[in-house]
Amino acid sequence: MTRERALQTAMGLADAGGIGSLSMRKLAAELGIEAMSLYHHVRSKEDILDGMVDIVFSEMELPLPGEEWKTAMRRRAESTRAVLAKHPWAIGILDSRTSPGTATLRYLDTVIAFLRAAGFSIAMAAHALSVLDSYVRGFAMQEASLPLDQSGSIEAATESILEQQHMMSNAFPHLGEMAAELILKPGYAYGNEFEFGIGLILDGLDGALAGEGAEAARNAPTGAGSAASPTVG
Amino acid sequence: MTRERALQTAMGLADAGGIGSLSMRKLAAELGIEAMSLYHHVRSKEDILDGMVDIVFSEMELPLPGEEWKTAMRRRAESTRAVLAKHPWAIGILDSRTSPGTATLRYLDTVIAFLRAAGFSIAMAAHALSVLDSYVRGFAMQEASLPLDQSGSIEAATESILEQQHMMSNAFPHLGEMAAELILKPGYAYGNEFEFGIGLILDGLDGALAGEGAEAARNAPTGAGSAASPTVG
DNA sequence: ACCTGAACACCGTTCAAGT
DNA sequence: ACCTGAACACCGTTCAAGT
Numbered sequence: 001m002t003r004e005r006a007l008q009t010a011m012g013l014a015d016a017g018g019i020g021s022l023s024m025r026k027l028a029a030e031l032g033i034e035a036m037s038l039y040h041h042v043r044s045k046e047d048i049l050d051g052m053v054d055i056v057f058s059e060m061e062l063p064l065p066g067e068e069w070k071t072a073m074r075r076r077a078e079s080t081r082a083v084l085a086k087h088p089w090a091i092g093i094l095d096s097r098t099s100p101g102t103a104t105l106r107y108l109d110t111v112i113a114f115l116r117a118a119g120f121s122i123a124m125a126a127h128a129l130s131v132l133d134s135y136v137r138g139f140a141m142q143e144a145s146l147p148l149d150q151s152g153s154i155e156a157a158t159e160s161i162l163e164q165q166h167m168m169s170n171a172f173p174h175l176g177e178m179a180a181e182l183i184l185k186p187g188y189a190y191g192n193e194f195e196f197g198i199g200l201i202l203d204g205l206d207g208a209l210a211g212e213g214a215e216a217a218r219n220a221p222t223g224a225g226s227a228a229s230p231t232v233g
Numbered sequence: 234m235t236r237e238r239a240l241q242t243a244m245g246l247a248d249a250g251g252i253g254s255l256s257m258r259k260l261a262a263e264l265g266i267e268a269m270s271l272y273h274h275v276r277s278k279e280d281i282l283d284g285m286v287d288i289v290f291s292e293m294e295l296p297l298p299g300e301e302w303k304t305a306m307r308r309r310a311e312s313t314r315a316v317l318a319k320h321p322w323a324i325g326i327l328d329s330r331t332s333p334g335t336a337t338l339r340y341l342d343t344v345i346a347f348l349r350a351a352g353f354s355i356a357m358a359a360h361a362l363s364v365l366d367s368y369v370r371g372f373a374m375q376e377a378s379l380p381l382d383q384s385g386s387i388e389a390a391t392e393s394i395l396e397q398q399h400m401m402s403n404a405f406p407h408l409g410e411m412a413a414e415l416i417l418k419p420g421y422a423y424g425n426e427f428e429f430g431i432g433l434i435l436d437g438l439d440g441a442l443a444g445e446g447a448e449a450a451r452n453a454p455t456g457a458g459s460a461a462s463p464t465v466g
Numbered sequence: 467a468c469c470t471g472a473a474c475a476c477c478g479t480t481c482a483a484g485t
Numbered sequence: 486a487c488c489t490g491a492a493c494a495c496c497g498t499t500c501a502a503g504t
Contacts, residue, residue, distance in 0.1 A: 001468085024497060036498085037469050045497065092325035095378040109405035116407060122415050130375070130423075131368065131430035138371025139363070145329040172342035174349060182355050190363075197364035200437035201430075208433065234487085257478060269479085270488050278478065 003041045006031060007051040011087070014052065019089035049093060054101025056090045059083045062110045069118035070202045073128070076111065077136045077198050084140040091141050124212055128205050135201055139194055152189035236274045239264060240284045244320070247285065252322035282326060287334025289323045292316045295343045302351035303435045306361070309344065310369045310431050317373040324374050357445055361438050368434055372427055385422035 009030050014022045024045055028035040042048050061079035063072035084091050097104075108129075115125040147155040165184070169176030182188055242263050247255045257278055261268040275281050294312035296305035317324050330337075341362075348358040380388040398417070402409030415421055 023495085025495085034470055036471085036500095039498075040468060092374070095375050098380075105401070105405050105408060109408040112407040112411055122411055126411060126415055127426060127429045130372070130426040131433060134371035134375055134430060135364065135368045136371065137374060138367035138369065141325070141370060141374070142328050142363070142367055147331075168338070172338050174345040175338060175342040178345055178355055178359060182359055193360060193363040196360045196441075197367060197434075200364060200434065200441065203440075204433035204437045208429075256476085258476085267489055269481095269490085272479075273487060 001031065001033065001037070001041060003051070006038065006041055007048065007055060010048050011052055011055060014089045015087060019093075022089075050097050050099060050101060053090060053094060053097050054103045056083060056087050056094070057101070057107045058103035059086075060107060062107065063114040065114070065117070067114075069115065069120075070206065072114060072118075073132060073202060073205075074198060077132060078194075080133075080136050081140055081143075081194060084137070085143065088140075088144040091137060091144060094137065119213065120209065121212060121216075124209060127208070131201055131205070132198075135197055139197065143191060143194075146190055148190070152191045153186065154183055154188070154190065234264065234266065234270070234274060236284070239271065239274055240281065240288060243281050244285055244288060247322045248320060252326075255322075283330050283332060283334060286323060286327060286330050287336045289316060289320050289327070290334070290340045291336035292319075293340060295340065296347040298347070298350070300347075302348065302353075303439065305347060305351075306365060306435060306438075307431060310365060311427075313366075313369050314373055314376075314427060317370070318376065321373075321377040324370060324377060327370065352446065353442065354445060354449075357442060360441070364434055364438070365431075368430055372430065376424060376427075379423055381423070385424045386419065387416055387421070387423065 006027065010022055010027050013027060013030060024038055025035040027048075028038050031038075042051070060083050061075060063069075063076055067075075084094075111129065112125055115128055116122070120128060149155045165176065165179055168179065183190070239260065243255055243260050246260060246263060257271055258268040260281075261271050264271075275284070293316050294308060296302075296309055300308075317327075344362065345358055348361055349355070353361060382388045398409065398412055401412065416423070
């Protein structure tokens with residue numbers, strides 16, 4: 001029995017049945033011990049959740065040094081989305097840990113280092129982190145709560161949805177139209193909306209970065225507009 | 234005793250002490266009845282959560298007919314953020330309700346109607362809803378989990394944070410630099426990042442809309458590029 | 467050092483019994 | 486129709502007692 005094995009088993013339980021099916025008693029049973037024995041390896045259930053969240057961060061792909069920044073941030077976003085789809089219970093508690101683990105801190109540090117090396121000022125790196133991660137986590141949250149079939153399209157096979165669809169078209173015509181003309185059509189998968197948003201945000205960051213670079217160049221025309229020193233006051 | 238009063242009291246409990254402090258027994262006590270009596274007015278705790286989420290949607294400001302769309306969407310985003318800051322327990326369960334209430338459906342229908350009237354195709358309205366709401370909810374989630382003082386800046390007064398800050402600067406230098414040079418500086422408030430992201434997304438949508446309008450004009454040069462008919466196949 | 471039975475203070479919900 | 490006591494099957498956690 002190690003803390004590591006307890007965390008891995010806890011991840012398995014949460015992945016399989018949601019965070020609600022993770023209890024100290026069930027986890028202990030899975031490990032072949034009594035619930036009270038767990039407290040020799042972890043401090044509390046909160047401690048277990050801290051450890052689980054840190055494992056989730058450790059599974060996310062990091063940007064590679066030298067990679068073009070938009071490519072790197074797009075890959076990071078897609079990796080985050082994939083990891084959160086595998087561990088949907090983690091979405092709501094990713095940020096709420098009061099004591100972030102080392103994998104979490106290393107993850108953040110590496111992303112910030114990458115952005116700085118790519119020419120982002122400290123303030124612009126904070127902007128980029130905020131808008132990208134807010135979007136990716138919000139999207140993961142919405143995606144996690146959809147009734148999806150295995151192709152990723154909305155599960156419309158049940159009678160109840162079709163009934164609702166009919167009622168909706170009368171009481172809520174625009175929602176009904178969007179459902180009928182787009183969302184419930186065979187080709188539509190909500191997951192594809194991700195690409196639109198991430199592209200839009202990366203292009204926007206590109207523009208903001210160019211504007212900042214131009215401004216820096218005006219203020220200090222000899223500098224290369226690169227990353228070494230902070231440009232924020 | 235009515236369902237309405239039960240929901241309002243439940244909201245008060247959740248607002249005050251988080252969703253964890255909302256139990257059927259405590260709610261009943263607050264209402265002056267026994268826990269079991271609640272089941273005469275609501276079907277289950279899930280039913281209560283459904284009702285609470287619908288009330289949260291009813292508190293969000295809707296776009297006004299005729300309003301300029303970027304203004305309207307910015308106001309909607311800020312209102313959503315404010316409502317979710319008042320009811321942080323709602324952020325993680327907003328989308329996960331399997332049976333949305335009438336306020337929720339009316340809210341969505343009104344927003345879609347507004348976007349269609351502003352010239353968005355069905356597909357572009359879906360894009361806009363997805364990227365805006367993912368961002369706003371993701372941001373609300375991150376904001377809800379920060380240790381903020383009343384001015385909205387990070388609470389840096391505790392020794393433990395300063396200690397961590399010192400350790401961090403060695404092990405995680407870029408994170409440490411961002412903390413020291415930006416986040417822990419007196420003027421900084423994480424909430425101000427919201428404006429950067431929402432502006433970036435609205436500008437991006439503006440460009441996408443113009444592109445779509447130009448394409449529609451090429452395909453049917455006599456049309457005004459307006460909202461009446463769907464342009465999605 | 468590691469494990470555990472009993473216990474405490476909680477949960478959501480059912481059911482039969484009251485008015 | 487509305488309320489409720491007792492009960493069931495759960496929680497996280499403490500504590501004294503075992504090896």
